[in-house]
Amino acid sequence: MDAVLNFHVYGRIPVRSDSLLFTRLKGKDAMIKPLASFLKILNSEASPGQISLALCFSMVAGFTPFFGLLTLCLLFLVLVLKVNLSAFFLGWGLFTALAFLLDPLFHGAGFWLLSHPGIEGFWTSLYNMPVLRLIRFNNTVFMGSFVISLLLFIPLFFMLQFLIKKYRSQFMGWIQKTRIAQIIKGTKIFMAYKSLG
Amino acid sequence: MTKWIRWPGLAAFIVITALLVAGFMFLSGPFIAKAIEVAGTRMVGAKVDVAGARPGLFPLGLSLSGIRVTDPDAPMTNAVEMESIRMRMDTKALMLRKIEVTEMRVEGIRLGTPRRVSGALPERKPVEKEERPASGAMDRIPVPSMEIPDVKTILDRASLGSLEEAEKLKKALSEEYESFDERLRNLPDMDDLAAYRARIDNLKRGSGLSGVLTGARELQQIRDDVQKDILALRNTRQEMEESLADLRRRMASLGSMAAEDVNQLVEKYGISDEGLGNITGILLGPEWEGRLRKGLALYRRAEPLLERIREREKKPEPEKALRSEGVDILFAEIPERPDFLIRSAGLSLEIPAGNLKGTLRNATNRQPLVGSPMEIRFRGDSLSDLESVDLELVFNRVNPKAPSDHMKAGVSGWHPDTMGSGDLALNAERADLTLDILSRGRDLQGKIALDLDGVRFEMPDSGDRVRAAVASGLKDVKRISVEGRLGGTLERPEIRLSSSLDAVVRGAVTRAAREATETLRARLHEEVHAMTDKKIRELENQLGGMADLRAVLDERLNMAGRLDI
Known part of the structure; x- marks a missing residue:
């Protein structure tokens, strides 16, 4: 299994793994690490569908703000479904970082939805469902991020699948010959990844 | 289909979930205890200590141990100390962020226990105590003068x-x-x-x-x-x-x-x-008034807990977009539930005479939603120096506009402490007490009946004729029936005590007083x-x-x- 670079423990705070490998990460290596991981995933044997679905799930997990029932459900799905776990955990970290920038947008969208008079009855009925109260659907950031990530889920899935296929057929060979790819390949990190792989 | 399913992932998920649950079970106790301490301290205005907390999942519940609530007016004393509380909670209510305790057991309740360290809050200014009536009868209301000064003086x-x-x-x-x-x-x-x-x-x-x-x-x-x-x-x-x-x-x-x-x-x-005639008030009045005031002070402190403290807004407008936290939009609850409810609890109160068993029902800050008043009952039999104790408290806030609280108490076969002090003291072998106090709004109404048997008075002989007459009148009294009437308001309670003793003393004193006065x-x-x-x-x-x-x-x-x- 690929090494996990980032994972969520609580809310939006990414916590770095404490393995020997990552304790060596410093400065430039730390910046290159996600890129190297991403390239490794793209260049792996995993199918584009598995990678795309993992990234879509990670988008939902990364955008939504709480570690709760929804996160557990997503974990269940990514563990049970044959999606690329490395892509999921890498994506989770990236989308979490992105969510910090998008939170105002999520809040605005969530507030608009939750306070819309036409669907107040619907929200009220959901509000009285214990399970839904548990995921805090009535939180503006949660609602905004969840709805936006759901809306983006299918388009993102197909778009990522298309891009991965395109990358593998047309760009993978060229990229591997580029100077940056050589640098990445030359780093201790990449060597370590390779040895793990 | 199977090419999309990863069966080892299911096992991994179970392991992860189990680890999370186990982590919550074993590690959350101190956090829960701390949270209760912080909330309790803020509510009481003095330190609340919780020695330990242990959550339970099957059934959902919580066990607390070593709960000590400091008396804000006496930081070296615990107002209440509880050995343990075990409660079972309603899962559905908890998911709706309400605390509904379906069953509770409180063991080892003790009142007024000493503390090793002060429970005063550092930021709390020392309370300027009101001038309270002294506990000893003679300190405040002396027996009316029985001595005539010298004519020359x-x-x-x-x-x-x-x-x-x-x-x-x-x-x-x-x-x-x-x-x-x-x-x-x-x-x-x-x-x-x-x-x-x-x-x-x-x-x-x-x-x-x-x-x-x-x-x-x-x-x-x-x-x-x-x-x-x-x-x-x-x-x-x-x-x-x-x-x-x-x-x-x-x-x-x-x-x-x-x-x-x-x-x-x-x-x-x-x-x-005239003054000597009200000997009951002189003997018992200040002590009973002190007890009554203390009880009412406790009641007034607990009273806000019976009523809803905060009104939740249905749809709060956010002051500003809070990054990553957002705003929780509140909708109507159907049916509306109280934030906090203890449906039923078994209590065990330890008093110097022994253990009292009690029950608590419908403890909540929103009685209109529950539709029933809060009830507390205690009963104890065969205690030391006490035959039986019965206590019934009903706090009725079902209609918030007409609050009505009722206390009924009965104590039988009790051996009371010496009443009065100084130059007139009363001892009794046995006492039976019944109390019936009703509070409507701020008005108090109540009846007190106290029967004392095997009565003995102590009055040092000072050679004074009127004192001698009082002592002589009291000598044959072996039984006293005291009746009390409670009135006034919660802030200004009034207590009037009368008994068969008054007539006896008045008769004895009047004759001697007249003779002394004529001389x-x-x-x-x-x-x-x-x-x-x-x-x-x-x-x-x-x-x-x-x-x-x-x-x-x-x-x-x-x-x-x-x-x-």
Whole structure:
């Protein structure tokens, strides 16, 4: 299994793994690490569908703000479904970082939805469902991020699948010959990844 | 399909979930305890300690141990201490963020236990304590005076009207005497009158017509002068008579003024049986009032917990977009549930006499939603120094506009502590107490009935007659039935106590008090009248001086009348 670079423990705070490998990460290596991981995933044997679905799930997990029932459900799905776990955990970290920038947008969208008079009855009925109260659907950031990530889920899935296929057929060979790819390949990190792989 | 399923992932998920649950179970206790401490401390205003907390999942619940709630007014004392609380919670309610305890067991409740370290909050300013009634009866309401001060002491302190009037009279008499004496000196005296006689006699010896004519004119002149002098003498005598009459009248009133002085002194220093009649209030009043005030203070402190503290807004408008936190939009709850509800709890209260078993039902801050009042019941039998205890408290806030709380208590076969203190103390072998107190809004209404058996009074013998009478009256009392009426408001409670003892004491005391007072009256009469009589005698002596002046006047008038002009 690929090494996990980032994972969520609580809310939006990414916590770095404490393995020997990552304790060596410093400065430039730390910046290159996600890129190297991403390239490794793209260049792996995993199918584009598995990678795309993992990234879509990670988008939902990364955008939504709480570690709760929804996160557990997503974990269940990514563990049970044959999606690329490395892509999921890498994506989770990236989308979490992105969510910090998008939170105002999520809040605005969530507030608009939750306070819309036409669907107040619907929200009220959901509000009285214990399970839904548990995921805090009535939180503006949660609602905004969840709805936006759901809306983006299918388009993102197909778009990522298309891009991965395109990358593998047309760009993978060229990229591997580029100077940056050589640098990445030359780093201790990449060597370590390779040895793990 | 199977190419999309990763069966080991299911096992991994189960392991991860199990680890999360186990982590919550084993690691969350201190956080829960801390959260309860923080919330409790904020609510009580003094430190709340929770030694341990352990959540449970199957069934969902929580166990707490070593709960100590500091008394905010006495930081070295715990208002309540509980050994353990075990509760089972409603899962659905908890998911809806409500705390609904379906079953609870509270063991080892103790009240007023000492603390090793102060539970005062550092930022809390020390409370300026109100002037509270002292716990000892005699400290605040002494037994009404049973001792009569010495007559000499009374008279030294007293300012007697009769003596003051006598002093005024003495001064007035002196002034009058000096005034008339001065006037007498200016009026024709015996020499002047003798001179008139000599001149008349000379005129009578005159001869010749011219002598007769001159003599007649001079005689007329003497007659006019004598008439004038007689008139002046008569006027002075008249004024002197009037002055003497006025002084005599004032002297005569000194006797009645002395009698009035005696009455006033008797009233001031004599014994009134009115205060002694309410011996029940003197013996029990302050102690019971103290207990009542303490109970009501506790009740007032707990009262806000029975009512909803905060009104949740249905849709709060966010002040600003809070990054990554957002705003929780609240919708109508159907059905609406209270934030906090204990449906049923078993309680175990430890008092010095033993253990009381109790129940608590419907404890919530929103009774209208539950539709039932909060009820607390305690019962204990076969306790040490106590036959039984029954306590029933009903806090009814189902209709928030008409709150009504009811307390009923019964204590049987209780061996009470000594009541009263100092110069009158009461001991009883057995006491039975019933209390029925109702609070509607802020108004209090209540009845207290206390039966004391095997009663014994302690009253040191001081040789005082009234004390002896009280002691004698109380000697035969073996049983007392005390009735109390509670009224007023929660802020200003009023308690009135009466008992069969009052009549007994009043009867015994009245007779002795009257006898003592009559003795005082007789002695005061004797002393005051002795002093007044002495003053009267002095005044009469002074009046004698005035009489001498009058005699002088009379003599002059007689002589003037005998001039035979």
